[in-house]
């Protein structure tokens with residue numbers, strides 16, 4: 546039996562936030578250093594994001610580090626949360 550094969554420098558299993566941010570960071574570093582890098586992300590879901598839960602709260606620190614201009618690029622996040630330091634007491 547003949548099997549098709551492809552060569553990659555890095556294979557990442559899982560296209561969740563961890564796998565995707567790893568792939569993005571590796572490609573950013575490769576581009577900054579003019580290096581050719583073949584990264585493959587393998588996802589068992591039907592498509593990337595199929596197993597990502599729709600989050601209620603999004604903590605953007607990692608996104609800010611990875612893509613400082615994510616807001617300008619039009620990420621589909623519509624509500625921002627304000628910091629509440631003290632719980633509001635009814636009495």
Ligand SMILES: Cc1cc2nc3c(=O)[nH]c(=O)nc-3n(C[C@H](O)[C@H](O)[C@H](O)COP(=O)(O)OP(=O)(O)OC[C@H]3O[C@@H](n4cnc5c(N)ncnc54)[C@H](O)[C@@H]3O)c2cc1C
Pocket residue numbers: 558559560561562563564587588589590594596597598599600601602603604
């Ligand atoms: C009910 C619930 C609600 C949540 N709400 C929030 C929220 O509001 N805000 C927030 O920030 N976080 C929330 N989280 C946490 C958040 O979902 C996780 O922290 C985050 O998804 C972890 O990312 P990850 O990449 O490590 O793993 P995952 O997101 O689990 O990604 C792993 C990926 O790997 C794939 N995979 C696994 N095994 C294989 C394999 N053998 N081959 C190929 N692909 C494979 C899976 O299909 C999946 O897509 C919530 C979690 C749960 C359970």
